[in-house]
Amino acid sequence: MKLLLLVLLAIAAMPAAAALKVFATVPEWGALAREIGGDRVQVFTATTALQDAHHVDARPSLIARARSADLLIATGADLEVGWLPVVQRESGNPRIQSGQPGYFEAAQHVRLLDVPARLDRADGDVHAAGNPHIQTDPRNVLAVGEGLAARMAQLDPANAAAYRSGHAAFAERWRTQIKRWEAQAAPLKGVAVVSQHKAWPYLYDWLGMREVAALEPKPGVEPSLAHLALVRDQAATSRPRMVIRAAYNSARPAEWFAKEAKVPAVVLPFTVGAPEAADLTALFDTTVQRLLKGLGT
Amino acid sequence: MRSTSLIVLAACGALASIPASAADADLNALREEIAQMKQAYEQRIKALESRLEKAETTVVKAEASATQAQASARQAGARPAPANAFNPEISLILQGRYKDMKEVPERTITGFWPAAGHDHGGGAGEANQRGFSLDHSELAFGANIDPWWRGQLMLGVRDDEVEVEEAWVQTLGIGHGIGLKGGRVRSGIGYLNEQHPHAWDFSDAPLMYTVMFGEHASYAQDGVQLKWVAPTETFIELGAEFGRGAEFPGTDRNKNGSNNGAIFAHVGGDLDASNNWRAGVSYLRTRARDREARFEDVGGLEAQGVFDGDSRTWLADFVWKWAPEGNAKYQNFKLQGEWFQRKEKGTLDCLDEDAVGNACDPLAVGASVLSDYKTRQSGWYLQGVYQFTPNWRAGVRYDRLDSGDRDFGINAANLVVDSYHPSRSSVMADYSWSEFSRLRLQYAHDKSMQGITDNQVTLQYIMSLGAHGAHKF
Known part of the structure; x- marks a missing residue:
């Protein structure tokens, strides 16, 4: 009991931290918060680019970090449904509960694609709200950034002006970059591709690419040999130019298909923190470069 | 134009x-x-x-x-229509199995007080059914009640019975890392205690949970749980519980105030991106009045023992999870172990309810013998489960208990006091089509009953329907 009192006293005596404490479920939103907030925010990212944010444990360290967070940035659309609710509830932190200003859901700020017409798990691990992998389109990053800057300003009014100007500078830079990427990616328009997991509808929507098949028979179901062979046979008519997987996906299905269909296997970073994707700009630089390389231009 | x-x-x-x-x-x-x-x-x-x-x-x-x-x-x-948008999340667990094992009329774990009381065991519990059987089906409802509260109900459904396994409300709005739960709550002691059977890595609970808490292999009670998470980067959680304490090893005593108390501390963290861990110690103290169980007297006749007294249990637990770069989808390993020690002290009344003329009542006139009762018993298990493809997992587990010191006072002259080290070795392999369906095959070499070696084969399915559940670490 004495020890507990001592601990409590020690905590009470701690100076209030100046920075806005951000808990980001995935690296892209952590990076975005840093772009907007600079050194006014202290960002913790729950997952890395080599992890599948859908299959993460509610590990003790996440509960410990969520306990002190001022702002929780999630993707939403059920991406984190298997672990985030436990982290929120166990954290004992009312600020980051759903519905509170300290809970920010990126998917609320963009138009979601692949919204299922019917909800049935017979269709695999479908997400009722739509495909949650919104960060593969830089225009979505822009839209989320706008909402996020407003939320950060609301939570930390003392630094509101700094967040607004941080966001303005980022948005201006980002718009120029989007134009640059779009110009570079012009040859990708109309290109047919095969994806390992249906993780890229936003990227394809942005660059005008066409997904002719997925290696996973259903979302979240690992590719089987039978299904792989089917996709390979279809490739004779659909003629994809490359097969695309994320850095965290298993390499084998994409490599098998690449060899069989004689197309390059392209590994895209998917999010910040993957090799050659140290920040948001590098993420799209690398994405566009690798796609162009896959095309052979 | x-x-x-x-x-x-x-x-x-x-x-x-x-x-x-x-x-x-x-x-x-x-x-x-x-x-x-x-x-x-x-x-x-x-x-x-x-x-x-x-x-x-x-x-x-x-x-x-x-x-x-x-x-x-x-x-x-x-977005769903507004009328049903506020319906709670519902999830349903379906479980069933085929089990091949020896026919044993009364399955108990030798050397330990049977939590099922003085039932004649055997076919009574699900765990003892041979051949095809349905495990209880679980139905869970949960939702935020308002910005300050969340509620959850877990029902266990089986023949002729709907059991409220858990029904609690939880605060969301206190802050400072404080969480308060009230209602029927699975205790936060140990590691496995809060997990429902569908989340277990084997088809049955470790022996130590069965001897500690009976067939449910979990300690739950009607009461209050208070938890506090420290504002540190390392996970530190302290908790305390008070409540009715009606479940074994306590008994329902119909009194005001609290009948028991539990405290626990958990710490955990990440060693690096690939390695995460959690460890804890817990203490449960409860009281029993008229807790009855069947015994055998020195002459082989049936006798009943009634315990009045104090029960204290210490638990230590740890779990370590590994996944390459923290990506558990393709490959991961989980090592988990727990240890307990229980001390009970009080009196034991030796009865002859069936008037068979046992050692406590040789003349079959309804006499009884009251003695001191003091035990110190312990046990542990260690298990490892390796997922080597997205669909396949394999695991091994070793259970061992020690009946320890059992001092029955003068009743030691009347009753058989077993001294034994029950043990069991289990191996399992399971296949998951998706995160919602699993089929498991398990083999156990069970020596939990003295003089009986039982080789058990279990084929079990676990399916979850409805809302996508979120599990604890």
Whole structure:
């Protein structure tokens, strides 16, 4: 009991931290918060680019970090449904509960694609709200950034002006970059591709690419040999130019298909923190470069 | 429209280049007229073109706003209708199995107080059913109640019985890392205690949980749980519970105030991206009154023992999870172990309820013998489960208990006091089609009953339907 009192006293005596404490479920939103907030925010990212944010444990360290967070940035659309609710509830932190200003859901700020017409798990691990992998389109990053800057300003009014100007500078830079990427990616328009997991509808929507098949028979179901062979046979008519997987996906299905269909296997970073994707700009630089390389231009 | 204006233009051009064969004046007048005509046409063409351009822009704009309208309509449509949008999340667990094992009339774990009381065991519990059987089905409801509270109900459904396994409300709004739960709550002691059977890595609970808490292999009670998470980067959680304490090893005592208390501390963290861990110690203290169990007297006759007294249990637990770069989808390993020690102290009344004339009542007149009762018992298990593809897992587990010191006072002369080390080795392999379905095959070499070696084979399915559940670490 004495020890507990001592601990409590020690905590009470701690100076209030100046920075806005951000808990980001995935690296892209952590990076975005840093772009907007600079050194006014202290960002913790729950997952890395080599992890599948859908299959993460509610590990003790996440509960410990969520306990002190001022702002929780999630993707939403059920991406984190298997672990985030436990982290929120166990954290004992009312600020980051759903519905509170300290809970920010990126998917609320963009138009979601692949919204299922019917909800049935017979269709695999479908997400009722739509495909949650919104960060593969830089225009979505822009839209989320706008909402996020407003939320950060609301939570930390003392630094509101700094967040607004941080966001303005980022948005201006980002718009120029989007134009640059779009110009570079012009040859990708109309290109047919095969994806390992249906993780890229936003990227394809942005660059005008066409997904002719997925290696996973259903979302979240690992590719089987039978299904792989089917996709390979279809490739004779659909003629994809490359097969695309994320850095965290298993390499084998994409490599098998690449060899069989004689197309390059392209590994895209998917999010910040993957090799050659140290920040948001590098993420799209690398994405566009690798796609162009896959095309052979 | 454009092609028409081009034809007109071409015609004008042709006219303008007619060879000069007429009189010069006429020709000049004609030329002027044509030039004027040409100019007029060009002006009209230009006007038409700009109108066309405007019209086209409007169309593009209209298309864009149509797309936007469609998008917002789709987003609006994606949301469920308001009437049922507030329905709780519902999930349903279906479990069943085939079990091949020895026929043992009364399955107990030798050397330990049977938590099932004085039932005759055998076919009573699910765990003891041979052949095909349905495990209880679980039905869970949960939702936020308002910005301050969340509620959850877990029902266990089986033949002739719907059991409230858990029913609690939890605060969301206190802050400072404090969490408060009230209702029927699975205790936060140990590691496995909060997990429902569908989340277990084996088809049955470790022996130590069975001897500690009986068939449910979990300590739950009607009461209050208070938890506090420290504001540190390393996970530190302290908790305390008070409540009715009606479950084994306590008994329902129908009294005011609290009948028991539990405290626990958990710490955990990440060693690196690939390695995470959690460890804890817990203490449970409860009281029992008239806790009854069947015994065997020194002459092999049946006797009943009734315990009054104090029960204290210490638990230590740890779990370590590994996944390459923290990506558990393709490959991961989980090592988990727990240890317990239980001390009970009080009195033991030896009865002869069936008037068989046992050692405590040799004349079968309803006599009984009251003695001191003091035990110190312990046990542990260690298990490892390796997922080596997205679908397949394999695991091994070793259970061992120690019946320890059992001091029955003067009743030691009347009752058989077993001294034994029950043990069990289990191996399992399971296949998951998705995160919602699993089929498991398990083999256990069970020596939990003295003198019996039971080789058990279990084939079990676990399926979850409905809302996507979120599990603890």
